[in-house]
Amino acid sequence: MYAAQNSYSAIAIGVSAGGFEALAQLLPAFPKDFDLPIFITQHQLMDADRNGFIAKYYSQRCNLPVHEAYHGTQIKAGHIYHSVSGYHLQIESNGSLTLSVAPPLNHAIPSIDILFESAVEYYQSGLVGVVLTGQNTDGAVGISTIKAYGGLTIVQDPDGAEARSMPDAAIAATQIDAILPLDEIGPFLAKLSNRESP
Amino acid sequence: MSAQDKVTSVPDLDLEVLEIHLLLTAIEQRYGYDFFNYAMSSLKRRVRNIQCDENLSSISELVPKILHDPQMFDRFLVEMSVTVTRMFRNPQIFKRIKESLLPKLHTYPRIKIWHAGCATGEEVYSMAILLAEADLLKKTHIYATDYNNQSLAIAEKGIYPLEKMQDFSKNYLAAGGQCSFADYYHAKYEHAVMASILSKNITFAHHNLMRDQSFGEMNIIFCRNVLIYFDQILQDKVLTMMRDSLIHRGYLVLGDRETISFTGISESFTEIEPRSRIYQKQPEISGF
Numbered sequence: 001m002y003a004a005q006n007s008y009s010a011i012a013i014g015v016s017a018g019g020f021e022a023l024a025q026l027l028p029a030f031p032k033d034f035d036l037p038i039f040i041t042q043h044q045l046m047d048a049d050r051n052g053f054i055a056k057y058y059s060q061r062c063n064l065p066v067h068e069a070y071h072g073t074q075i076k077a078g079h080i081y082h083s084v085s086g087y088h089l090q091i092e093s094n095g096s097l098t099l100s101v102a103p104p105l106n107h108a109i110p111s112i113d114i115l116f117e118s119a120v121e122y123y124q125s126g127l128v129g130v131v132l133t134g135q136n137t138d139g140a141v142g143i144s145t146i147k148a149y150g151g152l153t154i155v156q157d158p159d160g161a162e163a164r165s166m167p168d169a170a171i172a173a174t175q176i177d178a179i180l181p182l183d184e185i186g187p188f189l190a191k192l193s194n195r196e197s198p
Numbered sequence: 199m200s201a202q203d204k205v206t207s208v209p210d211l212d213l214e215v216l217e218i219h220l221l222l223t224a225i226e227q228r229y230g231y232d233f234f235n236y237a238m239s240s241l242k243r244r245v246r247n248i249q250c251d252e253n254l255s256s257i258s259e260l261v262p263k264i265l266h267d268p269q270m271f272d273r274f275l276v277e278m279s280v281t282v283t284r285m286f287r288n289p290q291i292f293k294r295i296k297e298s299l300l301p302k303l304h305t306y307p308r309i310k311i312w313h314a315g316c317a318t319g320e321e322v323y324s325m326a327i328l329l330a331e332a333d334l335l336k337k338t339h340i341y342a343t344d345y346n347n348q349s350l351a352i353a354e355k356g357i358y359p360l361e362k363m364q365d366f367s368k369n370y371l372a373a374g375g376q377c378s379f380a381d382y383y384h385a386k387y388e389h390a391v392m393a394s395i396l397s398k399n400i401t402f403a404h405h406n407l408m409r410d411q412s413f414g415e416m417n418i419i420f421c422r423n424v425l426i427y428f429d430q431i432l433q434d435k436v437l438t439m440m441r442d443s444l445i446h447r448g449y450l451v452l453g454d455r456e457t458i459s460f461t462g463i464s465e466s467f468t469e470i471e472p473r474s475r476i477y478q479k480q481p482e483i484s485g486f
């Protein structure tokens with residue numbers, strides 16, 4: 001099992017096919033006073049969601065504010081930042097968000113590996129990485145990097161996942177700390193808040 | 199080997215910061231390009247890419263190579279530049295330009311437009327097409343600039359792979375194009391050659407936003423998907439220069455996910471409509 005650490009600094013979530021429903025179920029689990037920033041990279045089609053519907057949709061269902069990621073946004077605790085179509089989402093060394101139009105990685109832009117790898121360099125062992133449903137292998141390299149830095153790694157149980165190849169790839173890539181069914185991931189993450197720790 | 203045995207090694211991040219600093223110092227002093235204000239997370243990924251391609255065991259091994267071999271510097275520039283682009287990228291922005299901006303331009307005797315960071319030129323030809331359809335192209339001069347000479351050369355030739363035309367044509371229609379996109383190029387083997395009438399009034403030029411000044415008095419400046427390469431300081435510097443080179447009530451067009459909200463010049467512009475990414479320069483508020 002994972003080494004229980006008192007406090008984590010941030011959560012990074014990667015999700016692809018079936019992600020919309022998965023996040024709609026997971027995100028409402030975070031309480032109002034949850035005090036870690038949460039980053040989500042969700043695969044999307046080119047030019048999708050130009051009106052910011054996704055962030056609004058989750059915002060209405062969550063206790064935490066959900067934002068689309070813009071270049072230069074300063075990261076705030078207790079806020080959720082969602083990737084946008086056509087741009088990689090990265091965490092910058094000064095605690096802000098950076099977008100990039102670098103070539104797709106694992107056929108994906110945004111790529112989960114790119115989010116994970118940049119986030120773990122900033123948060124190091126304080127990062128919690130989560131791979132959810134998806135038909136791809138994106139996130140597998142990134143989650144092993146998170147593991148290598150001593151961060152906490154969580155993967156959705158492939159058996160119940162809408163698409164299992166992404167969780168399968170993550171599990172094959174490194175020793176995952178917790179493999180959980182979707183309905184347990186939200187409550188599990190919600191407990192990682194600093195406020196709740198002694 | 200089981201999954202459990204695979205170890206991913208963690209780089210020494212502090213050392214890497216030092217190595218990147220040495221590399222950027224070498225580049226600045228030898229070639230005069232100051233990359234210190236590029237967004238570090240993206241820069242790092244690009245540098246690691248070169249390190250990997252060149253089979254180097256550390257980033258600092260790149261320093262002597264770049265110092266002694268100008269071609270290696272060109273390689274660095276091209277890697278940093280990431281020229282991913284398309285015709286009518288985010289067509290709805292072009293549609294908005296066509297509907298809201300072009301009608302206003304008719305009143306000007308001469309029009310000047312600047313595409314900063316034009317990459318391989320698709321954005322420039324897209325605009326030229328819209329101008330042609332609005333009967334404005336003849337009185338317009340377009341400046342298309344980039345710091346990547348390789349991509350500028352492609353832009354100047356206006357020759358693109360034929361297979362891309364389907365995607366471009368779809369975007370053209372989504373942007374409200376009135377004719378057929380095929381009217382604007384002719385096929386030559388595997389390539390599409392853009393019609394020469396489009397490029398008659400375009401000047402392609404090398405221009406480095408880190409350092410070079412403006413061309414003055416523009417009606418519209420396009421700076422799309424370029425600011426995301428920069429940190430806050432360089433963004434502010436570049437945006438200030440652009441503001442100063444726009445005419446009274448001129449327009450600045452940014453990329454689909456770029457905003458001036460977090461920058462020092464947000465007061466100088468108003469977005470013509472929320473999420474349009476089209477900003478209009480506001481009259482200066484005097485201090486008195």
Ligand SMILES: C[S@@+](CC[C@H](N)C(=O)[O-])C[C@H]1O[C@@H](n2cnc3c(N)ncnc32)[C@H](O)[C@@H]1O
Nearest residue numbers: 279283315317344345346406407408422423424
């Ligand atoms: C992703 S492309 C954008 C092309 C086009 N504007 C679009 O949105 O499709 C970004 C371009 O910005 C250029 N660029 C980056 N830094 C620059 C600088 N300091 N000076 C001039 N051009 C720069 C790159 O070379 C690249 O061609």
